[in-house]
Structure formats: structure tokens, C-alpha cells
Amino acid sequence: MRHAVLTTSILVSLATVARAAPVPGPAETSPATTSRPAALPARPSVVWGQAPARPPRDRARLAAVSHTLYLNDCSNNRCRVSPGFDDSRTNRSSIPAGPVQLDAWPYGGPGWDALVQCVRDTFAPFDLDIVTTDPGNTPHFEVMVGGFATQLHPELDGAGGVAPFVSCETAEDNTISFVFAAEVDNANFLCHAVAQEAAHVWGLDHSRNARDPMTYLDAGTRKVFQDSADRCGEFEDRECFCPGQTQNSWRFLLEAFGPAELRAPTLTIERPRAGQWVRPGFEILARVDTQFLLQSVDADVAGTAAGSRTEGPFVFTAPTSLPGGAQTVTVSATDTAERAFEASVSVQVTPACAADGACDDGLLCLGGLCLPGAGVAGGLGAACTDNLECVTGSCGSDGVDNRCTDDCDEGATCPTGFTCLGATDGAGVCWPGVDAPADSGGCASTGASSGLVLGGLGLLGLLATRRRRRA
Numbered sequence: 150m151r152h153a154v155l156t157t158s159i160l161v162s163l164a165t166v167a168r169a170a171p172v173p174g175p176a177e178t179s180p181a182t183t184s185r186p187a188a189l190p191a192r193p194s195v196v197w198g199q200a201p202a203r204p205p206r207d208r209a210r211l212a213a214v215s216h217t218l219y220l221n222d223c224s225n226n227r228c229r230v231s232p233g234f235d236d237s238r239t240n241r242s243s244i245p246a247g248p249v250q251l252d253a254w255p256y257g258g259p260g261w262d263a264l265v266q267c268v269r270d271t272f273a274p275f276d277l278d279i280v281t282t283d284p285g286n287t288p289h290f291e292v293m294v295g296g297f298a299t300q301l302h303p304e305l306d307g308a309g310g311v312a313p314f315v316s317c318e319t320a321e322d323n324t325i326s327f328v329f330a331a332e333v334d335n336a337n338f339l340c341h342a343v344a345q346e347a348a349h350v351w352g353l354d355h356s357r358n359a360r361d362p363m364t365y366l367d368a369g370t371r372k373v374f375q376d377s378a379d380r381c382g383e384f385e386d387r388e389c390f391c392p393g394q395t396q397n398s399w400r401f402l403l404e405a406f407g408p409a410e411l412r413a414p415t416l417t418i419e420r421p422r423a424g425q426w427v428r429p430g431f432e433i434l435a436r437v438d439t440q441f442l443l444q445s446v447d448a449d450v451a452g453t454a455a456g457s458r459t460e461g462p463f464v465f466t467a468p469t470s471l472p473g474g475a476q477t478v479t480v481s482a483t484d485t486a487e488r489a490f491e492a493s494v495s496v497q498v499t500p501a502c503a504a505d506g507a508c509d510d511g512l513l514c515l516g517g518l519c520l521p522g523a524g525v526a527g528g529l530g531a532a533c534t535d536n537l538e539c540v541t542g543s544c545g546s547d548g549v550d551n552r553c554t555d556d557c558d559e560g561a562t563c564p565t566g567f568t569c570l571g572a573t574d575g576a577g578v579c580w581p582g583v584d585a586p587a588d589s590g591g592c593a594s595t596g597a598s599s600g601l602v603l604g605g606l607g608l609l610g611l612l613a614t615r616r617r618r619r620a
Contacts, residue, residue: 214322215288216406217278218347220268222254222261223295227283230293230301230325235313237291237323238284243313244302244327251296254330264294267340271362271373274399274440276407290350291325292343298329309333310342312349317391324350341372351405353398354381354389363398374398376442376485399442399485408486414439416446416482416492423494426521426528426540430469433478435492437463441484451476473500473519497521499540513564515555515579520564523581529553530567530581545578554578 219237221227228251233241254261269279280289298305305311312326326346330339344362358379359366365383376399381389389396420434421427433448433455448455448465451472456465463480476498481491499518502508508519513529520540521528531553533544539553546552556576557569563579571577 215290216276217280217284217287217289218268218272219280219282219284219289219291220265220343221283221291221293221295222281223251223293224253226250228253228293228295235321235324237289237325238286240325242301242325244311246302249301251293251300251327251329252331254295256330256334260336263336264339264343267336267371268343270371271340271344272402274374274409274442275402275405276409288322290323290347292328292347293325294328294339294343295330297331301327301329305329307332309338310346312346315350315352317352321350326350337371344372348398348402351402352391353401354391354396355383356380356396356398357382357386361398363396373442374402376400376444409440411486412440414441414482414484414488414490416480416490418478418480418492418494420537421478421494421496424497426497426499426525427467428499428518428540428542429467429471431467431496431498433465433467433480435463435465435480437461437482439482439484439486439488441486441488444483444485446480446482448478448480450478471498473498513567515557515564520555522564522566523552527553529555529564529579543578545580547580552581554580 229240230245230249230251231239231241232245232247233243235241235243265279265281272279298308298311301311308329309332310326310328313324315321315324326349328339328342328346333339341362348363353363355365356363356375356379357366358364358375358377360370360372361375361379362372363374364372376397378395378397380386380395388394415436415438417436418433419436421431433450435446435448437443437446443459445457445459446463447457448463450467453468453471455467458465465480467478474497475495477493477495479491479493481489483489499520500508500512501517502512502514502519503517508514511522511524512519513522514520515529521531523530523532525531527533527538527540529541531539533539533551533553536542536544538544541553541555543554543556544551545554555578557563557579563569567579567581569577570580
């Protein structure tokens, strides 16, 4: 059995990592078996001599081995390791040349808790139990997280982690891998290194997908196992060490360990609200909760597509050509467990109008659209606390009341019962119940919620450009 090492420069673009590793060459293989790399090499083809010959023993497929992964912070001298056949129950490993002890995790309790949570989140979709209490003689996999590489073996100088090789298409229970926490203090690196070292002993190779924990590459985000057929390799594509051109880390772990205890996925349309009046081209905001990655999240309005996403934020824009009246907004999703789910709301789309008086009863013509009046939640002149409540997208304040307003100028007449305040300053707002000339002052539009009272025509002129104009 041979070993390669994971350097602290695994993610060459991380600011906290100073050394860049050379492009590694293919790992050596045993004459008797085809082996996969167990860790990222510090230099091309870093290997050392064979481990002691292993006596015959049963090898199990992953589905039959332990589903427990023990994260050991090496406190209280728990990382005393003896050389021998890999066995996490007795703290034996084929890597050290003699008895060794790793220093404890150096970054305190909160840092350890954050690491454990990150690892749990990374493996959350799979039937794996991530524990921090030693399972003792119960079969388990283990990652020791602490100390320096040279404490395990002098030839590991500069390494960030290491794991023993396993033969292709087999899995060996009770295996220990190592992440040397004293070598690097980047939290994301340590989380991904733990996930990678654990997954190496389950049979996963390095991935060229920068979003996968099995990669050398930096995606700039937290990494999760990807449901995609990805090329193997470190900094360049290469053949996977086990037969095949690609690997799918997500499917591999799902088939090996099965899914975690399933909870029903949920999808909620947060905007618009059911029954809300909206203009054509309105924004749709959805929230999706599932244990799995998403294949797609799609939105449509009245059967017309409004966009598709595979990751959040799930924000879509409705078509601007929608006819007025009641329309249905539907957002549907499919996750990588092949579960389809959706949510729908009915909204009222403002119809078009040509002139004042051309709208149905109760609607007011302004800017080419028939808007609901003050008697409808969110209508023109209705009480409001936030811009999002208003069909116009603008909640204004006169220092006393907050009302849904809309833009106007000297060429755009407000509906009956409204006056265009501030029009001579370049941009005004339609304010209800004011009998005043178009150049009067006294109200303004807020940029967000109207808890802040903005008074004065001059201030209105400055703020008008921040408000969403009519399409």
C-alpha cells in the first residue's frame, strides 16, 4: 500500500495558502491491484515504500460497511497512532513508521464546532452519521484533525492531509485518514479537506469540478458533492485512477450509503402574494428547501415561461406582455432525488388603458395601466409600510401618512382625486386628496420602507431617481 499527500496549497487561489503545488503526476500503483489516489500529492508522484503485507481479510462494498464517520479533534491525547494494519478501533494506521501522537485541534471550541457543522452539512444528503465521540470498538471510519504532518511521518513535511489507498471497487472498514489542522487555518479548506480525505477511502478520485469537495480548484464558495459526470484530475484532466473517464461524486455516495432520512421538500412563493395586484414584468421570488441539490427551478405565468435556475436566489421576471386580469404564477422544482414539487399563486395583472376613464369601475388609469385605488391593498393611495406592498412599487410619506404613490410629471396627469406634487421639479408623485397646483411641495417617496419621513420638494427631486420608474 502506498500513500500520497494533500498539501496546504490544495486551493491555489486561497489567500491564506502561500505555497503552490506543482502539477502532480499519476500515482504509482501496486503490481497486484489497481489503486486510486488517497490524497493530493505535495509534489509529482510523492510515494514511499510498501506497507506491511496485509493478511487475507474480507473486503466489503460500501453499502455493507459502517455509516459512521468519527471526527477526532485529538484532544486529551486521543490521536496516539501505532503502525500496523489500518484499524480505527485500535488507532492503528499503515502510514506512520512508528508510534506517534498528533497535537490537538488548535483553534478552540467554536472553531471545532463550526468545522463539524460544515462537514455535517457537506454530507447531509447521505445516510452518514458524523460523530465527535469515539465509537470505541464499534466499526467506524475516522478522520484525525490536528497536529503537523511531520508528527505522523517525516516524509509528509508540508502536507495538509493524507489517507491510505484502497483498491478499486472495494471498501475497507475502520480506516483512519488525517487532516493536519496546524498546517493551515482556513476554515473552508479544513472542512473540504476532511470531506475529501474521508471520501478518498470510500473510493472517490480527485475531481476537476471546482464546486466539488474532491477538487484541487477554488470555486469561491462552499463545496458540495456534485451530481454531474466530471473529469478526474488535479490541475489538468486525466484518466480516472479506476476505470472510466469521469466520476459522479454525488451518485457514488448516494448509491454507496443511501439517502439521509428524507423530509418532504418545500417550495414557497414569497413574492407576489396571493391575490396581489401586479404590473406586467413583475418580480417573482421563491424559496426552496430540500436536502438534495436541485436539477432545476422553473417559473411560469399563465403558461408562459419566466425563467429557470439551478441555484438560488430564485428570482424571476414575469413577461411584460401579460394580459390584464387574473393570472396564475407557478414555480416548480425537481431535485436530484428525482422529486418534483411546485407552488402556485393567483395574482391580478393590471390591464392597459389609453386615457383616464378607460378602466373598469374601481380602477384608475395612470401611465398606461389601470391601477386599483385606495380601497384595495396595495392600490394607488392605499396605506402602506413598504414599497413592496404597492402595485406601483413606491410607498411615499407626507410626514403624517404613508400611501402608495406613483410617478408623475407635468405631462402625466394623475387620476381624479390625486394631485401631482413636485412636478415642476422634474419628477413628482400622485398624492391622494390634495387640492393643490402641480408645483406644490410637501411629500416624498421613500427608497425602502416609509418609516423615515422625507418632506420637502427639493429632497423629493433628489430621491426621485432612486425609485423604480414605470416600464
